Amino acid sequence: MSHSHNPAPLIGHRAAGLKGRVRVPGDKSISHRALIFGLLTRGTTEIEGLLEGEDVLATGRACTLLGAKVERVGTGAWRVAGTGIGSLLPPKGVLDFGNAGTGSRLMMGVVAGHGITATFDGDASLRKRPMRRVLDPLVKMGAEVVEQAEGGRLPLKLAGASDPIPVSYETPVASAQVKSAVLFAALNSPGTTTVIEKEATRDHTEKMLAHFGADIKVEPHGQHGRKITLKGRPELHPNKVIVPADPSSAAFPLVAALIVPGSDIVIEGVMDNPLRTGLVTTLLEMGANIEFTNRRTEGGESVTDLRVTASDLRGVDVPADRAPSMIDEFPVLAVAASFAKGTTRMRGLSELRVKESDRLAAVHAGLIANGVDAQIEGDDLIVHGGAVRGGGEVATHLDHRIAMSFLVMGLASQSPVGVDDGTMIATSFPTFVPLMAALGAEILPS
Incomplete structure:
Protein backbone atom coordinates (compact mmCIF):
# COMPACT_ATOMS: atom_id res chain seq x y z
CA MET A 1 0.00 0.00 0.00
CA ASP A 27 -14.82 22.01 8.52
CA LYS A 28 -12.65 18.91 8.55
CA SER A 29 -13.44 17.84 12.14
CA ILE A 30 -17.19 18.01 11.55
CA SER A 31 -16.96 16.34 8.13
CA HIS A 32 -15.20 13.26 9.60
CA ARG A 33 -17.76 13.05 12.39
CA ALA A 34 -20.78 13.55 10.10
CA LEU A 35 -19.82 10.43 8.11
CA ILE A 36 -19.18 8.39 11.28
CA PHE A 37 -22.54 9.43 12.79
CA GLY A 38 -24.15 8.43 9.48
CA LEU A 39 -22.60 4.95 9.90
CA LEU A 40 -23.82 4.65 13.53
CA THR A 41 -27.40 5.79 12.79
CA ARG A 42 -30.08 3.52 11.34
CA GLY A 43 -31.64 5.30 8.37
CA THR A 44 -30.29 7.99 6.07
CA THR A 45 -28.19 10.94 7.18
CA GLU A 46 -27.93 13.90 4.78
CA ILE A 47 -24.79 16.01 4.81
CA GLU A 48 -24.33 19.41 3.15
CA GLY A 49 -21.01 21.22 2.73
CA LEU A 50 -18.84 18.14 3.41
CA LEU A 51 -15.13 18.82 2.94
CA GLU A 52 -14.21 16.71 -0.09
CA GLY A 53 -10.51 16.48 0.76
CA GLU A 54 -8.48 13.27 0.81
CA ASP A 55 -8.64 12.85 4.61
CA VAL A 56 -12.42 12.98 4.80
CA LEU A 57 -12.91 10.74 1.75
CA ALA A 58 -10.73 8.13 3.50
CA THR A 59 -13.15 8.17 6.46
CA GLY A 60 -16.05 7.75 4.00
CA ARG A 61 -14.38 4.68 2.48
CA ALA A 62 -13.87 3.20 5.98
CA CYS A 63 -17.58 3.73 6.74
CA THR A 64 -18.42 1.82 3.54
CA LEU A 65 -16.18 -1.09 4.59
CA LEU A 66 -17.98 -1.20 7.95
CA GLY A 67 -21.39 -1.57 6.31
CA ALA A 68 -22.68 1.92 5.49
CA LYS A 69 -23.89 2.95 2.05
CA VAL A 70 -22.11 6.24 1.37
CA GLU A 71 -23.03 8.22 -1.76
CA ARG A 72 -22.22 11.63 -3.17
CA VAL A 73 -25.31 13.37 -4.55
CA GLY A 74 -23.76 16.74 -5.48
CA THR A 75 -20.91 19.11 -4.61
CA GLY A 76 -20.40 18.69 -0.86
CA ALA A 77 -23.75 16.87 -0.67
CA TRP A 78 -23.62 13.30 0.63
CA ARG A 79 -26.02 10.66 1.92
CA VAL A 80 -25.09 7.94 4.38
CA ALA A 81 -27.38 4.96 5.01
CA GLY A 82 -26.05 3.55 8.29
CA THR A 83 -26.15 0.19 10.02
CA GLY A 84 -26.79 1.62 13.48
CA ILE A 85 -24.94 1.11 16.77
CA GLY A 86 -24.08 -2.53 17.44
CA SER A 87 -24.57 -3.64 13.82
CA LEU A 88 -21.28 -2.88 12.08
CA LEU A 89 -19.97 -5.43 9.60
CA PRO A 90 -16.46 -6.92 9.91
CA PRO A 91 -14.54 -5.06 7.17
CA LYS A 92 -13.40 -7.08 4.13
CA GLY A 93 -10.27 -4.98 3.73
CA VAL A 94 -7.81 -2.66 5.45
CA LEU A 95 -9.15 0.67 6.76
CA ASP A 96 -6.64 2.95 5.02
CA PHE A 97 -6.79 6.50 6.35
CA GLY A 98 -4.08 8.06 4.18
CA ASN A 99 -2.96 11.18 6.08
CA ALA A 100 -6.03 11.41 8.34
CA GLY A 101 -5.06 11.39 12.03
CA THR A 102 -8.57 12.40 13.11
CA GLY A 103 -10.38 9.84 10.95
CA SER A 104 -8.18 6.95 12.07
CA ARG A 105 -8.36 7.75 15.79
CA LEU A 106 -12.12 8.35 15.88
CA MET A 107 -12.71 5.13 13.94
CA MET A 108 -10.56 3.21 16.43
CA GLY A 109 -13.12 4.25 19.04
CA VAL A 110 -15.99 3.05 16.82
CA VAL A 111 -14.35 -0.35 16.14
CA ALA A 112 -13.30 -0.76 19.80
CA GLY A 113 -16.96 -0.63 20.83
CA HIS A 114 -18.09 -3.36 18.44
CA GLY A 115 -17.32 -7.09 18.32
CA ILE A 116 -15.38 -6.83 15.06
CA THR A 117 -11.70 -6.84 14.13
CA ALA A 118 -10.22 -4.24 11.77
CA THR A 119 -6.75 -3.36 10.48
CA PHE A 120 -5.88 0.35 10.40
CA ASP A 121 -3.20 1.81 8.13
CA GLY A 122 -2.17 5.06 6.50
CA ASP A 123 0.55 6.87 4.62
CA ALA A 124 4.17 7.33 5.73
CA SER A 125 3.31 10.41 7.77
CA LEU A 126 0.36 8.77 9.57
CA ARG A 127 2.44 5.65 10.28
CA LYS A 128 4.80 7.84 12.34
CA ARG A 129 2.07 9.28 14.55
CA PRO A 130 1.51 7.90 18.07
CA MET A 131 -1.74 5.99 18.63
CA ARG A 132 -0.93 4.72 22.13
CA ARG A 133 -2.88 7.36 24.04
CA VAL A 134 -6.04 6.60 22.05
CA LEU A 135 -5.58 2.84 22.45
CA ASP A 136 -4.97 2.92 26.23
CA PRO A 137 -8.54 3.87 27.25
CA LEU A 138 -10.01 1.63 24.52
CA VAL A 139 -8.16 -1.37 25.98
CA LYS A 140 -9.61 -0.46 29.43
CA MET A 141 -13.04 -0.71 27.77
CA GLY A 142 -12.31 -4.25 26.57
CA ALA A 143 -10.77 -3.78 23.12
CA GLU A 144 -7.59 -5.69 22.25
CA VAL A 145 -4.66 -4.58 20.11
CA VAL A 146 -3.89 -7.79 18.22
CA GLU A 147 -0.96 -6.52 16.15
CA GLN A 148 0.80 -3.17 15.99
CA ALA A 149 3.89 -1.52 14.61
CA GLU A 150 6.52 -0.42 17.12
CA GLY A 151 5.32 2.00 19.80
CA GLY A 152 1.61 1.48 19.13
CA ARG A 153 1.84 2.89 15.62
CA LEU A 154 0.10 1.95 12.37
CA PRO A 155 -0.41 -0.51 10.79
CA LEU A 156 -2.35 -2.02 13.67
CA LYS A 157 -5.08 -4.59 14.11
CA LEU A 158 -7.78 -3.85 16.66
CA ALA A 159 -10.33 -6.35 18.03
CA GLY A 160 -13.32 -4.55 19.48
CA ALA A 161 -15.52 -5.59 22.41
CA SER A 162 -19.14 -6.55 21.73
CA ASP A 163 -20.06 -5.30 25.23
CA PRO A 164 -17.61 -2.45 25.90
CA ILE A 165 -17.07 -1.82 29.62
CA PRO A 166 -18.46 1.52 30.82
CA VAL A 167 -15.56 3.52 32.28
CA SER A 168 -14.81 6.74 34.03
CA TYR A 169 -11.78 8.12 32.20
CA GLU A 170 -9.69 11.21 32.82
CA THR A 171 -7.75 12.20 29.68
CA PRO A 172 -4.03 12.57 30.51
CA VAL A 173 -3.54 15.16 27.73
CA ALA A 174 -5.91 17.75 26.28
CA SER A 175 -6.96 15.88 23.13
CA ALA A 176 -10.34 16.02 21.41
CA GLN A 177 -9.38 12.88 19.47
CA VAL A 178 -8.80 10.75 22.58
CA LYS A 179 -12.00 12.02 24.20
CA SER A 180 -14.01 11.39 21.02
CA ALA A 181 -12.61 7.87 20.56
CA VAL A 182 -13.75 6.97 24.10
CA LEU A 183 -17.22 8.47 23.49
CA PHE A 184 -17.59 6.56 20.22
CA ALA A 185 -16.61 3.30 21.93
CA ALA A 186 -19.05 4.08 24.77
CA LEU A 187 -22.00 4.35 22.39
CA ASN A 188 -22.33 0.56 22.28
CA SER A 189 -21.66 0.07 26.01
CA PRO A 190 -24.42 -1.36 28.22
CA GLY A 191 -23.91 1.39 30.82
CA THR A 192 -22.84 4.98 31.43
CA THR A 193 -19.37 6.29 30.52
CA THR A 194 -17.81 9.44 31.95
CA VAL A 195 -14.93 11.37 30.41
CA ILE A 196 -13.21 14.07 32.43
CA GLU A 197 -10.85 16.58 30.83
CA LYS A 198 -8.80 19.11 32.80
CA GLU A 199 -8.66 21.50 29.81
CA ALA A 200 -11.76 21.76 27.62
CA THR A 201 -10.97 20.69 24.03
CA ARG A 202 -13.07 21.10 20.89
CA ASP A 203 -16.52 19.71 21.56
CA HIS A 204 -17.85 18.77 18.12
CA THR A 205 -18.41 15.13 19.09
CA GLU A 206 -20.51 16.09 22.12
CA LYS A 207 -22.58 18.58 20.09
CA MET A 208 -23.15 16.05 17.35
CA LEU A 209 -24.10 13.29 19.83
CA ALA A 210 -26.83 15.61 21.12
CA HIS A 211 -27.81 16.55 17.52
CA PHE A 212 -28.40 12.84 16.74
CA GLY A 213 -30.38 12.26 19.95
CA ALA A 214 -27.87 10.61 22.31
CA ASP A 215 -28.30 10.93 26.06
CA ILE A 216 -25.28 13.12 26.89
CA LYS A 217 -24.59 15.59 29.67
CA VAL A 218 -21.70 18.09 29.66
CA GLU A 219 -20.82 19.91 32.90
CA PRO A 220 -17.98 22.20 33.95
CA HIS A 221 -15.24 20.46 35.93
CA GLY A 222 -12.53 22.23 37.92
CA GLN A 223 -11.22 25.52 36.56
CA HIS A 224 -11.05 24.94 32.78
CA GLY A 225 -12.33 21.40 32.44
CA ARG A 226 -15.41 19.46 31.48
CA LYS A 227 -17.16 16.33 32.68
CA ILE A 228 -19.00 14.45 29.94
CA THR A 229 -21.51 11.71 30.79
CA LEU A 230 -22.84 9.47 28.01
CA LYS A 231 -25.47 6.76 28.35
CA GLY A 232 -24.69 3.74 26.16
CA ARG A 233 -26.89 2.17 23.48
CA PRO A 234 -29.06 5.14 22.59
CA GLU A 235 -31.24 4.95 19.47
CA LEU A 236 -29.62 7.60 17.27
CA HIS A 237 -31.97 9.34 14.83
CA PRO A 238 -30.89 10.54 11.36
CA ASN A 239 -30.46 14.31 11.37
CA LYS A 240 -29.25 16.61 8.62
CA VAL A 241 -25.73 18.00 9.06
CA ILE A 242 -24.81 21.33 7.49
CA VAL A 243 -21.03 21.50 7.76
Missing part, protein backbone atom coordinates in the same frame (compact mmCIF):
# COMPACT_ATOMS: atom_id res chain seq x y z
CA SER A 2 2.23 2.81 -1.16
CA HIS A 3 1.20 6.43 -0.96
CA SER A 4 4.17 7.74 -2.93
CA HIS A 5 3.66 10.87 -4.98
CA ASN A 6 5.68 13.29 -7.05
CA PRO A 7 6.35 16.49 -5.14
CA ALA A 8 4.77 19.63 -6.62
CA PRO A 9 6.77 22.66 -5.46
CA LEU A 10 4.83 25.95 -5.28
CA ILE A 11 5.84 29.61 -4.88
CA GLY A 12 3.87 32.45 -3.30
CA HIS A 13 4.55 35.83 -4.96
CA ARG A 14 4.11 39.33 -3.52
CA ALA A 15 0.52 40.48 -4.02
CA ALA A 16 -1.20 43.83 -4.38
CA GLY A 17 -4.24 44.19 -2.09
CA LEU A 18 -6.45 41.07 -1.85
CA LYS A 19 -10.13 41.76 -2.61
CA GLY A 20 -13.36 39.76 -2.81
CA ARG A 21 -15.73 37.37 -1.03
CA VAL A 22 -14.92 33.69 -0.56
CA ARG A 23 -16.24 30.65 1.27
CA VAL A 24 -13.59 28.18 2.41
CA PRO A 25 -14.37 24.43 2.40
CA GLY A 26 -16.35 22.69 5.13
CA PRO A 244 -19.85 25.05 8.56
CA ALA A 245 -16.77 26.53 6.88
CA ASP A 246 -13.54 25.37 8.52
CA PRO A 247 -11.90 28.01 10.75
CA SER A 248 -8.54 26.27 10.33
CA SER A 249 -8.81 26.77 6.54
CA ALA A 250 -10.23 30.31 6.89
CA ALA A 251 -7.01 31.12 8.79
CA PHE A 252 -5.01 31.28 5.53
CA PRO A 253 -6.97 33.92 3.56
CA LEU A 254 -7.58 35.69 6.90
CA VAL A 255 -3.88 36.12 7.73
CA ALA A 256 -3.08 36.87 4.06
CA ALA A 257 -5.54 39.81 4.09
CA LEU A 258 -4.04 41.15 7.34
CA ILE A 259 -0.44 41.19 6.06
CA VAL A 260 -0.93 42.21 2.38
CA PRO A 261 -1.29 46.03 2.30
CA GLY A 262 -4.54 47.32 0.79
CA SER A 263 -6.51 44.08 1.35
CA ASP A 264 -10.24 44.00 2.10
CA ILE A 265 -12.00 40.61 1.95
CA VAL A 266 -15.04 38.78 3.34
CA ILE A 267 -14.86 35.09 4.36
CA GLU A 268 -18.38 33.65 4.58
CA GLY A 269 -19.99 31.29 7.09
CA VAL A 270 -16.97 30.51 9.28
CA MET A 271 -17.61 28.43 12.38
CA ASP A 272 -16.96 30.45 15.53
CA ASN A 273 -17.22 27.70 18.15
CA PRO A 274 -15.40 29.25 21.16
CA LEU A 275 -13.14 26.18 21.44
CA ARG A 276 -11.83 26.90 17.92
CA THR A 277 -11.36 30.68 17.94
CA GLY A 278 -7.96 30.99 19.62
CA LEU A 279 -6.37 32.32 16.43
CA VAL A 280 -8.93 35.09 15.94
CA THR A 281 -8.70 36.05 19.63
CA THR A 282 -4.91 36.31 19.30
CA LEU A 283 -5.02 38.30 16.04
CA LEU A 284 -7.49 40.79 17.60
CA GLU A 285 -5.02 41.26 20.49
CA MET A 286 -2.35 41.93 17.85
CA GLY A 287 -4.46 44.76 16.40
CA ALA A 288 -6.13 42.94 13.49
CA ASN A 289 -9.13 44.56 11.80
CA ILE A 290 -11.68 41.73 11.78
CA GLU A 291 -15.43 42.40 11.81
CA PHE A 292 -18.01 39.70 12.60
CA THR A 293 -21.32 39.98 10.74
CA ASN A 294 -24.44 37.88 10.14
CA ARG A 295 -23.94 35.43 13.02
CA ARG A 296 -26.23 32.37 12.73
CA THR A 297 -26.45 28.65 13.61
CA GLU A 298 -25.70 25.88 11.10
CA GLY A 299 -25.44 22.16 11.93
CA GLY A 300 -25.58 22.84 15.68
CA GLU A 301 -22.60 25.26 15.46
CA SER A 302 -22.46 29.06 15.51
CA VAL A 303 -21.13 30.62 12.26
CA THR A 304 -20.30 34.16 11.19
CA ASP A 305 -19.02 36.12 8.18
CA LEU A 306 -15.59 37.71 8.70
CA ARG A 307 -14.63 41.00 7.05
CA VAL A 308 -10.85 41.35 7.15
CA THR A 309 -8.77 44.40 6.16
CA ALA A 310 -5.01 44.91 6.09
CA SER A 311 -3.72 45.78 9.57
CA ASP A 312 -0.59 46.95 11.40
CA LEU A 313 -0.01 44.03 13.74
CA ARG A 314 2.03 44.13 16.95
CA GLY A 315 3.65 41.30 18.89
CA VAL A 316 1.83 39.69 21.84
CA ASP A 317 2.34 36.97 24.43
CA VAL A 318 0.07 33.99 23.64
CA PRO A 319 -0.78 32.06 26.84
CA ALA A 320 -0.28 28.29 26.97
CA ASP A 321 -3.91 27.65 27.94
CA ARG A 322 -4.97 28.96 24.53
CA ALA A 323 -2.97 26.29 22.68
CA PRO A 324 -5.75 23.62 22.53
CA SER A 325 -8.15 26.03 20.78
CA MET A 326 -5.68 26.91 18.00
CA ILE A 327 -3.30 23.98 17.71
CA ASP A 328 -3.74 23.82 13.92
CA GLU A 329 -3.33 27.58 13.46
CA PHE A 330 0.11 28.09 15.04
CA PRO A 331 2.02 27.81 11.72
CA VAL A 332 -0.01 30.62 10.14
CA LEU A 333 0.04 32.65 13.38
CA ALA A 334 3.85 32.42 13.27
CA VAL A 335 3.65 33.92 9.76
CA ALA A 336 1.42 36.78 11.00
CA ALA A 337 3.87 37.34 13.90
CA SER A 338 6.73 37.63 11.38
CA PHE A 339 5.11 40.79 9.96
CA ALA A 340 4.09 42.24 13.35
CA LYS A 341 5.95 45.03 15.10
CA GLY A 342 7.82 43.61 18.12
CA THR A 343 8.02 40.14 19.63
CA THR A 344 5.39 37.40 19.80
CA ARG A 345 5.83 34.51 22.20
CA MET A 346 3.62 31.45 21.70
CA ARG A 347 3.69 29.32 24.83
CA GLY A 348 3.09 25.64 25.53
CA LEU A 349 3.36 24.12 22.07
CA SER A 350 4.42 20.58 23.08
CA GLU A 351 1.39 19.13 21.23
CA LEU A 352 2.85 20.44 17.93
CA ARG A 353 5.71 17.98 18.16
CA VAL A 354 3.37 15.04 17.43
CA LYS A 355 1.28 16.52 14.60
CA GLU A 356 1.67 15.58 10.89
CA SER A 357 5.35 16.45 11.35
CA ASP A 358 7.30 17.96 14.24
CA ARG A 359 5.40 21.10 13.35
CA LEU A 360 7.27 23.27 15.85
CA ALA A 361 10.72 22.48 14.38
CA ALA A 362 9.40 22.74 10.82
CA VAL A 363 7.82 26.17 11.39
CA HIS A 364 10.97 27.46 13.06
CA ALA A 365 13.14 26.22 10.16
CA GLY A 366 10.79 27.88 7.64
CA LEU A 367 10.96 31.22 9.47
CA ILE A 368 14.78 31.12 9.59
CA ALA A 369 14.97 30.19 5.87
CA ASN A 370 13.09 33.41 5.07
CA GLY A 371 15.14 35.75 7.22
CA VAL A 372 12.84 35.94 10.25
CA ASP A 373 14.51 36.14 13.66
CA ALA A 374 12.93 33.30 15.70
CA GLN A 375 13.87 30.92 18.54
CA ILE A 376 12.46 27.84 20.23
CA GLU A 377 12.80 27.90 24.02
CA GLY A 378 11.44 24.73 25.64
CA ASP A 379 7.91 24.42 24.24
CA ASP A 380 7.69 28.10 23.30
CA LEU A 381 8.16 29.69 19.88
CA ILE A 382 9.45 33.26 19.90
CA VAL A 383 9.15 35.38 16.75
CA HIS A 384 10.67 38.85 16.32
CA GLY A 385 8.61 40.59 13.63
CA GLY A 386 9.25 43.29 11.04
CA ALA A 387 9.72 43.38 7.28
CA VAL A 388 10.18 39.83 5.97
CA ARG A 389 12.90 39.19 3.43
CA GLY A 390 11.50 35.93 2.06
CA GLY A 391 13.35 34.16 -0.75
CA GLY A 392 13.63 30.82 1.06
CA GLU A 393 12.32 27.39 0.16
CA VAL A 394 10.51 25.69 3.04
CA ALA A 395 10.56 21.94 3.70
CA THR A 396 6.93 21.02 4.38
CA HIS A 397 7.54 17.46 5.67
CA LEU A 398 4.24 16.45 3.99
CA ASP A 399 2.38 18.87 6.29
CA HIS A 400 -0.46 20.71 4.51
CA ARG A 401 -0.67 23.54 7.05
CA ILE A 402 3.03 24.34 6.81
CA ALA A 403 2.75 24.46 3.01
CA MET A 404 -0.19 26.90 3.06
CA SER A 405 1.27 29.07 5.85
CA PHE A 406 4.51 29.79 4.02
CA LEU A 407 2.78 30.37 0.68
CA VAL A 408 0.79 33.07 2.52
CA MET A 409 4.08 34.53 3.81
CA GLY A 410 5.24 34.89 0.19
CA LEU A 411 2.26 37.15 -0.60
CA ALA A 412 3.69 39.89 1.64
CA SER A 413 7.46 39.25 1.82
CA GLN A 414 10.07 41.17 -0.19
CA SER A 415 11.03 38.08 -2.26
CA PRO A 416 8.78 35.12 -3.14
CA VAL A 417 8.59 32.17 -0.75
CA GLY A 418 8.63 28.58 -2.04
CA VAL A 419 7.52 25.30 -0.50
CA ASP A 420 9.07 22.00 -1.56
CA ASP A 421 5.71 20.26 -2.03
CA GLY A 422 2.10 21.41 -2.25
CA THR A 423 0.55 18.00 -2.93
CA MET A 424 -0.65 17.52 0.66
CA ILE A 425 -2.76 20.70 0.56
CA ALA A 426 -5.44 18.48 -1.03
CA THR A 427 -5.92 16.66 2.29
CA SER A 428 -7.67 19.62 3.95
CA PHE A 429 -8.13 22.47 1.46
CA PRO A 430 -8.22 21.15 -2.12
CA THR A 431 -9.35 24.54 -3.52
CA PHE A 432 -6.68 26.63 -1.73
CA VAL A 433 -4.70 27.80 -4.78
CA PRO A 434 -7.71 28.80 -6.96
CA LEU A 435 -9.50 30.40 -3.99
CA MET A 436 -6.46 32.56 -3.19
CA ALA A 437 -6.11 33.40 -6.90
CA ALA A 438 -9.73 34.63 -6.91
CA LEU A 439 -8.71 37.16 -4.23
CA GLY A 440 -5.73 38.31 -6.33
CA ALA A 441 -2.91 36.13 -4.96
CA GLU A 442 -0.31 34.55 -7.23
CA ILE A 443 0.64 31.06 -6.07
CA LEU A 444 2.34 29.25 -8.92
CA PRO A 445 4.21 26.01 -9.60
CA SER A 446 7.96 26.63 -9.30
